[in-house]
Amino acid sequence: MNKNRAIQLAKNKDSYGITFNAMASPCEVIIQSSDKQLSAELGNIIATEVWRIEDKFSRYNQHSACGVINNNAGHSVSIDEETYLLLNFAEQCYQLSDGLFDISSGVLRKVWSFNGTQASEGNSDNFPTVEQVKQNLTLVGWRKITFDQNQISLVKGMEIDFGGIGKEYAVDRAIILAKQLTNNPVLVNLGGDLAVTCPRTNNEPWQVAIEHPDSDKNHTNYVDMIVSLKTGALATSGDARRFVIHNGKRYSHILNAKTGWPINEAPRSITVVAPQCIQAGILATLALLQGSHAEQFLVDQDIKFWARR
Secondary structure (H helix, E strand, O other): OOOOOOOOOEEEEOOOEEEEEEEEEEEEEEEOOOHHHHHHHHHOOOOOOHHHHHHHHHHOOHHHHHHHHOOOOOOEOOOHHHHHHHHHHHHHHHOOOOOOHHHHHHHHHHOOOOOOOOHHOOOOOOOHHHHHHHHHOOOOHHHHOOOOOOOOEEOOOOOOOOOHHHHHHHHHHHHHHHHHHHHOOOEEEEEEEEEEEEOHHHHHHHHHEOOOOOOOHHHOOOOOOEEEEEOEEEEEOOOOEEEEEEOEEEEOOEEOOOOOEOOOOOOOOOOOOOEOOOHHHHHHHHOOHHHHHHHHHHOOOOOOEEEOO
């Protein structure tokens, strides 16, 4: 658990902004209200819930539900209803993607390092061999996992990683809590994955900036995209910060769970709008896993999206 947790509250023209850090991301809550006490209470409730989810499902925390499951691979581990529901959702994602999305594929990070550096435009020291990927791939496979409402059992050496769905789940939980506390318009943004409770005053949409995948290069041609959002959620998936260069070729951190290798010919980023953030996030990720067919996959889902190549 991170002890250095703090919440900042700032007054804007017609709203309050609450900022904090969680899940390795800058987080923001905006409430359209002039009530400082209400805003502070909302910020505290949401930040506390996001930190709770981070502590419970982070693979970096040995004492989290995820950590305990991974540390006891080979044995049955008791789970609660919340963990069961996330596992159930992960199984649905596995089925929908025909096995391309698999939360047991996180073990591949032992051979892959997507640090986002150009490695002087040359080779990366962290690039795995075919044999290394092949060896780790033996520990990947959702069908090797057994679970029900009370317990889960992994094959010895296997791991699970909720990183592909955890942040989006936290956004949706935050929105539920915000609606329970206030009818004021609220936006929750956890590192670019966000949702709103309702339109702004006078039915005005929220204006959301979507960062260009290369915006950190300070190039004038890289312009952020502005999206209007009245209801629902928005999530972006891509390789803007997480990639590796090897022999001049860029490899995305989006891995094919069947092969253990990065997906080829996928867009640099995909942004999806959906009723819930966990839906938007998984659709964006599933689209990237389709590689060159990413856009067609989303067209077939009849969902609003933006793709950048």
